[in-house]
Amino acid sequence: QSALTQPASVSGSPGQSITISCTGTSSDVGGYNYVSWYQQHPGKAPKLMIYDVSNRPSGVPDRFSGSKSGNTASLTISGLQAEDEADYYCSSYTSSSTLVFGTGTKVTVL
Amino acid sequence: EVQLLESGGGLVQPGGSLRLSCAASGFTFSSYAMSWVRQAPGKGLEWVSAISGSGGSTYYADSVKGRFTISRDNSKNTLYLQMNSLRAEDTAVYYCAKGGALWFGEKGADYWGQGTLVTVSS
Numbered sequence: 080q081s082a083l084t085q086p087a088s089v090s091g092s093p094g095q096s097i098t099i100s101c102t103g104t105s106s107d108v109g110g111y112n113y114v115s116w117y118q119q120h121p122g123k124a125p126k127l128m129i130y131d132v133s134n135r136p137s138g139v140p141d142r143f144s145g146s147k148s149g150n151t152a153s154l155t156i157s158g159l160q161a162e163d164e165a166d167y168y169c170s171s172y173t174s175s176s177t178l179v180f181g182t183g184t185k186v187t188v189l
Numbered sequence: 190e191v192q193l194l195e196s197g198g199g200l201v202q203p204g205g206s207l208r209l210s211c212a213a214s215g216f217t218f219s220s221y222a223m224s225w226v227r228q229a230p231g232k233g234l235e236w237v238s239a240i241s242g243s244g245g246s247t248y249y250a251d252s253v254k255g256r257f258t259i260s261r262d263n264s265k266n267t268l269y270l271q272m273n274s275l276r277a278e279d280t281a282v283y284y285c286a287k288g289g290a291l292w293f294g295e296k297g298a299d300y301w302g303q304g305t306l307v308t309v310s311s
Contacts (some may be wrong), residue, residue: 116296124303124304125226125284125286125298126301129297130295131297165284168234172294172295176248177248178236178294179236180234182233
């Protein structure tokens with residue numbers, strides 16, 4: 080199972096909106112509404128930001144939103160803040176009854 | 190408060206074995222799937238294995254199938270990962286993660302431990 084494809088880096092200024100894409104296939108992202116997004120700060124454990132494509136766990140700011148179209152899922156961060164600078168990973172359930180993570184995206188707040 | 194505490198990591202020679210444990214507290218352990226996810230130094234996240242709440246269903250990444258075994262003891266609120274025939278490429282921080290549902294595929298992994306480092310080297 081190959082990793083889902085994410086851009087290596089995305090950057091934006093405070094207050095701006097950015098979108099991170101996560102491209103898979105019909106056997107994972109496109110086939111199921113089980114896409115999650117995780118935020119990871121250096122040296123820390125990942126944190127769940129979005130589950131099942133577009134649902135936010137309690138405590139996650141509504142600046143974070145998720146969507147999906149075909150084989151590509153997206154995470155949008157609106158009103159970018161300094162503390163949003165981190166690595167972001169998508170994950171998806173697959174037709175092989177496994178999970179697969181994305182390659183990861185480093186978000187830089189300019 | 191949900192807490193996940195991994196233990197059992199360390200240095201092991203290629204071909205050796207190691208058993209990781211994850212002690213869970215703050216939630217009804219048997220009601221949720223659990224997973225192991227690893228991260229090699231400077232690399233991205235890699236899903237390793239998952240187990241249903243009852244322990245009756247287990248799932249593995251191709252990279253560890255046949256070498257690793259996931260299990261759980263719901264009476265002790267503890268998750269395990271038995272790792273055999275270890276290779277240099279298994280070197281990573283291993284995270285224990287709580288699923289958001291009984292089945293590991295949905296609702297993501299909503300709580301994570303701090304991880305335990307496994308180093309495979311001679």
